[in-house]
Amino acid sequence: MGGVDLSLRLLESLEAVAAEGSMTRAARTLNLTQQAVSSQIRQLERVVGAPLVERRPTGIELTAAGEVVLKQGAALLSSAQAMVTEARLAATGRPDPLRIAFKAQSTAHFMPAVEAALRQQAPELELRPIASHTLPDEIDALLDGRADAAFLWLPIGDDPRFTIHPLLQEDRWVALPPGHPLESRTTLRIADLADVPVIGPRDGMPPAVVDFWFIDPRPDGTRAVFGPQARTPEECLHLVAAGHGCWIAPASTVTYFAHPRLTWLPLLDAEPNVLALIWPKHNANPSSTSSSPKPAKP
Known part of the structure; x- marks a missing residue:
């Protein structure tokens, strides 16, 4: 890093603040206090040497410098995840399980076919379903690392932290x-x-x-x-x-x-409702970012 003391936690805090538009909501997402998030943003600003956020009547917005740090920081987070994933794969010889958050009522009509296709295409891959009941439950599971991807009904709000892959639509x-x-x-x-x-x-x-x-x-x-x-x-x-x-x-x-x-x-x-497969942009589990089988349209 050329002598720059930069913690990934600082970048995660900026990412959460940008997505939520609020220190309070970002703190809730990260399971931290508001004071801790504010402190991390100030620390990141000292590292960069420029203001990264500004408070407006509509909420917190990123400065031009903040936008640059957010974009480059996402790449750093992704690289860090890739390093950990590749190291684990080298140590164990097996890919990490693919953990997918889902609501049973939204996926019962196609999940068995998805699992069968994955077993055929990648027999070495373990699919680990994680049941949830609400949109906030699934978003939290993605952000705190309990899930690699999730089946969600759109929209989920304007959140730059996720990659969204629409799958099917229903009346x-x-x-x-x-x-x-x-x-x-x-x-x-x-x-x-x-x-x-x-x-x-x-x-x-x-x-x-x-x-x-x-x-x-x-x-x-x-x-x-x-x-x-x-x-x-x-x-x-x-x-x-x-x-x-x-x-x-x-x-x-x-x-x-x-x-x-x-x-x-x-x-x-x-x-119509649109169901999508969604995963964090900095999730580098190869199982979650590789092409996935698409459920048949009902």
Whole structure:
């Protein structure tokens, strides 16, 4: 490094601050205190000799120097990961397991085929699935190293730390409570849900993610009606069955979560859900960055 005392932890802190736009949220992502993250950013600024971040009313943004450090730092993090991975491979003669975070309701219809294809293409590779329930759970697993890649529904927010590889898309369906006036219909359009509260997670979710899943605003410019919050699919189903509103979900959810009291109807004019394989840009596990088999389109 030519005498430059640079810790990878400092680069990871800058990467988190850039992605979150906030010292507080970056600290939560890194499992550190806000003071620790601020201290690491100041330390990195002393190493570089220039301000890397600036505080604005909308949040923390990178300076021109910060953008350079972020880009070059990502390459350093990737190289460090590659060094560790190659050293382990040299020592053991086997690649690291490929750890994939997933939600069962999103992947049950194609995961067996993916595993079979991997066994055929790379029999020496161990696939280690990691079950999760929410988007924050999967993002955390990727960032803290518990998972190499994840199957996630897009969008995930504007996060430069990840490589995104879209795989398939599904139509959206609406779960209605028993006795709802719309349950006799065979299909729905967004306008039909004008006064129907929408159930789902909001706290801790990027605004773009909330807007997409709740279809807010609607095509005519009106706002969605927000129902009770629910963190997991099971909580969404419970609240819908209790009559608190509707839940908008991918088509695969309909078959995975059969519920005798609910009516599921296709939402014809909604933008489809896109499922993607996502991994951190600085994850150099060869198993996660090599070409992966694509699930068949349902």
